[in-house]
Amino acid sequence: MAGGSSEDNPVPINVVPMVDVIFCLCVFFMCSFKFKQLEGAFDSWLPKNKGTNCCPVPEPAEIRIAMFWEPEQQHVRRQFGQRVVEDDAELAQLMKSAHDDWVLKNKPDVPVIIDGDPRIPWRSVIGVVNISKALAIDNIEFALGATEKM
Amino acid sequence: MSKHKKPEVEESISPNLIPMIDIMFLLLLFFMLGADMSQRELAGELVLPEAAQVPENKNIKVEGVEYTTINVHHETPDGSPCPVNANGGICREESHWQWSIRGKNYNKDTLKEQLQVEAEMNMETVPDPVAKKLLSARNVLIRADSAAPYGDIQKVIEYCGLVGIYKIEVAAARPAAAAKP
Numbered sequence: 001m002a003g004g005s006s007e008d009n010p011v012p013i014n015v016v017p018m019v020d021v022i023f024c025l026c027v028f029f030m031c032s033f034k035f036k037q038l039e040g041a042f043d044s045w046l047p048k049n050k051g052t053n054c055c056p057v058p059e060p061a062e063i064r065i066a067m068f069w070e071p072e073q074q075h076v077r078r079q080f081g082q083r084v085v086e087d088d089a090e091l092a093q094l095m096k097s098a099h100d101d102w103v104l105k106n107k108p109d110v111p112v113i114i115d116g117d118p119r120i121p122w123r124s125v126i127g128v129v130n131i132s133k134a135l136a137i138d139n140i141e142f143a144l145g146a147t148e149k150m
Numbered sequence: 151m152s153k154h155k156k157p158e159v160e161e162s163i164s165p166n167l168i169p170m171i172d173i174m175f176l177l178l179l180f181f182m183l184g185a186d187m188s189q190r191e192l193a194g195e196l197v198l199p200e201a202a203q204v205p206e207n208k209n210i211k212v213e214g215v216e217y218t219t220i221n222v223h224h225e226t227p228d229g230s231p232c233p234v235n236a237n238g239g240i241c242r243e244e245s246h247w248q249w250s251i252r253g254k255n256y257n258k259d260t261l262k263e264q265l266q267v268e269a270e271m272n273m274e275t276v277p278d279p280v281a282k283k284l285l286s287a288r289n290v291l292i293r294a295d296s297a298a299p300y301g302d303i304q305k306v307i308e309y310c311g312l313v314g315i316y317k318i319e320v321a322a323a324r325p326a327a328a329a330k331p
Binding site: 015025030046048120121123133 | 170177202281
């Protein structure tokens with residue numbers, strides 16, 4: 001068969017180099033194998049009229065989540081108003097009740113404002129975005145510091 | 151006593167390689183199709199934050215929708231390993247976090263300039279009635295590492311706002327358990 005001649009096969013093909021190459025390719029793909037991760041994106045379009053300079057709001061019609069970085073513990077402390085929030089379930093409950101209050105006041109578009117320390121890891125911000133989306137709150141804003149001029 | 155001479159039997163052992171080659175081809179196909187070869191315009195490693203609610207980004211496949219992908223990833227300036235990052239900690243060394251577009255790293259000043267260029271590639275033709283000026287129709291996808299400092303993403307958003315880009319999206323990965331087939 002491989003490399004040998006046979007009477008049935010007048011044109012013998014040496015498949016051994018091909019098998020070697022396939023082995024090498026297999027080893028390469030097995031070593032570099034990483035399953036595709038399903039990726040998506042949250043829309044976070046900027047307001048056209050305000051840019052990033054946010055105007056002062058007379059009445060704080062907002063659901064604000066403050067996030068502070070504690071470098072010693074490498075930990076993010078989340079606050080809802082003055083209350084320190086321990087876990088996602090508690091935060092979700094607080095956000096839901098605040099959102100429901102605004103819906104009752106006929107203001108369902110009151111935004112969730114994520115006011116985070118620049119040092120906090122991005123995943124903690126995405127965590128709050130994820131909770132907001134799970135509660136069907138689509139109006140999410142990121143608080144920024146003073147904007148530079150071009 | 152007569153000595154019987156054993157008949158010479160020529161035995162050729164040639165294994166049939168065809169089934170093995172078939173299996174190898176199947177394995178090869180599986181790995182080639184399953185491997186994530188797309189680098190998404192990134193040279194280094196980047197782990198996206200996970201979010202179960204993230205919708206699939208369909209715009210990125212739509213023809214005519216122009217995207218600029220900004221990766222915020224960890225990379226030391228001299229390529230040396232960062233001990234904090236290597237041990238699973240959260241590195242807050244400012245010079246270790248890079249913004250990159252199409253594999254090229256940018257700093258605070260050059261990113262702003264590059265975003266200006268990207269914005270001007272796809273300007274809207276009519277001034278926006280709300281903003282009362284021409285805005286950019288370009289979409290920006292921010293792919294930031296899960297441990298990246300929020301301040302770096304804030305800077306990108308701020309610069310986008312300054313150059314008239316308002317269509318911003320932030321990327322996240324769906325956790326394996328929440329991923330739909």
